[in-house]
Amino acid sequence: MVMLDMLVLLCGQTIAQLLGRLYYNSGGNSKWMATLTLSGGSPLLAILLLLTPPHSAGAGTQPPASKMVPIYVGLGILIGLDNLMYSYALQYLPVSTFALVAATQLGFNSITSHLINKQRFTALIANSVVVLTFSAALLGVGSSSDGTSSNLPHGKYTLGFILTLSASAVFALVLSLFEVTFEKVVRTRTFRWVLRVQMWTNIVASMASVCGLFASGEWRTIPEEMAAFKDGRARYVATLVGTAVSWQAVSVASLRLITRVSSLFANVTGTVALPLVPVFAVVLFGDKMSGIKAVAMLMAVWGFLSYVYQHYLDGRRAATTKEGAAECRVCAARAGGEAVLHA
Template sequence: MVIFSLLLLSGQSAATLLGRLYFDKGAKSKWMATLVQTAGFPILIPFLFVSPTKHGIAQSNQTKPPSTLILVSFYTFLGVFLAAYSMLYTIGLKYLPVSTHSLICASQLGFNALFCYFLNAQKFTPFIMNSLFLLTISSTLLVFSNDDSGDSNKTSKGKYVIGFMCTIAASAGYALNLSTTQLAFRKILKETFRVVMNVIIYQSLVARCVILVGLFTSGEWRNLRREMKEYELGNVSYVMNLVWTAVTWQVFSIGAIGLIFKVSSLFSNVISTLGLPIVPVLAVIIFQDKMTGVKVVAILLAIWGFASYIYQHYLDDLESKPKSRIVNDVSVVERA
């Protein structure tokens, strides 16, 4: 679980900053910026041939294997959905300062909680409710502040609103994707290392095909060569930005889906919000984004909300240990 969390946090932070760097240095193609979010999946194919040890991800779901039609439908749904909210995410990142964009993404936790309640029978305790409330408020605060004059990404008020709405919609889409994936693991998918890789690879393959259609239909592909030549950091840096953005998004995907598998989609989303303080601080250093008072309050609320959620998991762990001990004692007695 720790490894998956580190992969999620590092991949998310690096991919967000690289995405902002892409637009800041002169690139303009929204479709290309969206494509690299899913294009890195081939690097995961060798893992399909890795046989995990007995101590790795276990196969705890012994349900009947789903039919090919169900699997194709499921992966197609996830892929199309991934392409849609990835484009919305890209538009938000283009029109908003990276610090503001990252904090608004905290709203995905509130959406995820709602979807988990209906799809995954998630139980809500006072500490979880407090966590969701604080994390949602931390992003909502940013609606009332468009004081970004000192930020690297200067946009009109109209584009700011478009960026905000697209980021909210992308957060809702991502949350629904997580909850649907958790439901699939519980109902139709066998919980194995290979299946986790399949979910990432096949949904990314479908998403890439959808985005490629958009790239060529929109005509943006004609401007890519000129965009690379005009990139402020040079041709090599342009290519390396796209390559490493693709890689870091796949690192993030492994961490996110791994946490869904090991714990829950809501926990995966909470770990994602842990990256909120990381990205804005790095954005201030790298992109000279302005750290306003509203952003500072939003970060503190996000940290408080995360701590509240982790404390609930700590209480759950304390409660489960006596039960596990009783079960083990009974097993020992029965064997005797």
């Protein structure tokens, strides 16, 4: 099941980022509409929730609504803010650069996991944080070599870079808060509760996006935007629906990995998509794979591998500890039996 969740997360994240860029490339311009697609597919989770058995094992724990409602609202607002920053950033950056800078969320998540979830901060994890930070800094310094940035108004590339970093930090915080919510409040990790938490937090984020859409006045431009969209209205709707469905698949798979393993593991899995998005962006959108971008990608992959190796070491250490504990119990049992026989 963990492998299945990882596959859904990888495929969904790659498709969602490419469709998000396709929306802007084909004539879409509404930031709030793009933001809404990041959480607007949440009503689909109600269908899965209805199909999930209500009396599964461990489902008896029911946290009071007085605790869950503030959590839903608080996390939902954070998710909505994070979605808005990502929407702006994706318009101001080539999708390949966006994907590489977004990989810094692994470094941010290492910090939030250590502070909030008591995750051990080892030398390998520190190396991952440093390398990913330098990777993002290299992209920022080398922005002038990216041919696609020359088409943007002055300062937009830098703004997109800053927004992506900020969104990555907020996303890392949200993942850690999800983990502590299941540990301290929900106290059960069933699929039904995963769907419930995901659905309500995304509904709050969607409501915030709808309010922004109407408050900004962008809702008036939607009919014109749809009519001017490349290849017509059907492709406009299909692009938005596909993006919304993909992000919901990513969210559910990520939350399931958080409940099964940890928020840091879920974030590392998402980082595996790092080499995929730039390659597809070069093929589909004509993004330039410059030397600086290639070096930054290799550095980001190295940062990811540092954490993977740390996870491998932790797994071996845990297995050794269990084996040692089992041997101690056997020895104690033998010693007890010999004492009885002697007596």
